[in-house]
Amino acid sequence: MTDQKVAIVTGGARGIGAAITTGLARSGVHVAAGYSSNSRAAEELAGKLSAEGCSVSVHQGNVGVPEDCQRVVEEVLADRGRVDHLVNNAGVTVDKTMRKMTVDDWHAVLRINLSGAFYMSKAVLEHMLERGSGRIVNISSVIGQTGNVGQVNYAASKSGLFGMSQSLAREVARKGITVNCVAPGYVETEMVAAVPENVLEKIIAGIPVGRLGQAHEIARAVQFLVDDEAGYITGSVVSVNGGMDM
Ligand SMILES: NC(=O)c1ccc[n+]([C@@H]2O[C@H](COP(=O)([O-])OP(=O)(O)OC[C@H]3O[C@@H](n4cnc5c(N)ncnc54)[C@H](OP(=O)(O)O)[C@@H]3O)[C@@H](O)[C@H]2O)c1
Incomplete structure (x- = not known):
């Protein structure tokens, strides 16, 4: 087993995930960055960080498929012998009002955003407990x-993460494992680029800090929570939202 700490970051090659991968890798952690379809983004990020002397590997897998989650964790354990941190970042939106939302739209978002975090956490848990x-x-x-x-599916998936995290945090609190959430506001990534400009202007007008968040600002909160010194923080939500919900 390597001495270097190992983090798995799902959706770790684009947007907020890429910033989390970058921040952790630059802090000396080996990052196993997951991707589902965009292998080019994953290879480019890994190449860039490796050229800086960072240690990064990339792993294809759909977090909505439990077998993929299990396989990715096994790949990382086979390569590195350990997983210290799991960051469940992969997420999607399928925005429609409830009246227009189909059952498939509902499940598509819940499967990736909520079940994906469950599958990944379950896949690493025995190792962390050991x-x-x-x-x-x-x-x-x-x-x-x-x-x-327009986001009943997305909101349900993201609220669900709070309850799941708190419950798991209680289950493993005495085993040296912490489970927390970071709750970003609107962050400048491709996910937000999909929001129509006039809607985005109204959103920004309602943010007390008066601007969108930057991906590295979310990554910083993740780095704080995975630190050795953060062992007394569990079952918490760190909001990084420019004051949107206070
Ligand atoms: N941007 C915001 O304003 C904002 C605000 C609050 C919360 N968030 C949350 O932050 C996280 C990252 O958002 P983002 O804005 O960075 O999104 P993004 O730019 O759209 O990137 C989404 C990431 O998730 C991955 N992904 C999507 N479906 C996947 C699947 N089935 N299996 C594995 N990976 C999958 C993508 O990988 P591929 O590239 O391979 O498809 C990509 O890396 C999400 O959970 C999102 O809900 C974002």
Whole structure:
């Protein structure tokens, strides 16, 4: 087993996930960055960080498929012998009002955003329990705290992460494992680029800090929560939202 700490970051090659991968890798952690379809983004990020002297591997898998989650964790354990941190960041939106939302739209979002975090956490849990240490960080959203028009599926998935994290946090609190959520507000990534400009202007006008968040600002909160010194923080939500929900 390597001495270097190992983090798995799902959706770790784009957007907020890429910033989390970058922040952790630059802090000296080996990052196993997951991706589902965008192998180019994953290879490019890994190449860039490796050129800086960072240690990064990339792993294809759909977090909505439990067998993929199990396989990715096994790949990382076979390569590195340990998983210290799991960051469940992969997420999608399929925005429609409830009246237009189909059952498939509902399940598509719940499967990736909520079940995906469950599958990944379950896949690493026995290993973390055996080692008596671990950090699990689930990337939720301010929408899970406030709800939003056109996002009943997304909001349900992100609120669900709070309950799942608190319950698991209680189950493993005495085993050296912490489980927390980071709840970003609106962050400048491709997910937010999909929001129509006039809607985005209104959103920004309602953010007390007066701007969108940056992916590295979310990554910083994740780095804080996975630190050795953060062992007394569990079952918590760290909001990074420019004051949207206070
Ligand atoms: N941007 C925001 O304003 C905002 C606000 C609050 C919370 N969040 C949350 O932050 C997380 C990252 O958001 P983002 O804005 O960075 O999104 P993004 O730019 O759209 O990136 C989404 C990431 O998730 C991965 N992914 C999607 N479906 C997947 C699947 N089935 N299996 C594995 N990976 C999958 C993608 O991988 P591929 O590239 O391979 O498809 C990609 O890396 C999400 O959970 C999102 O809900 C975002």
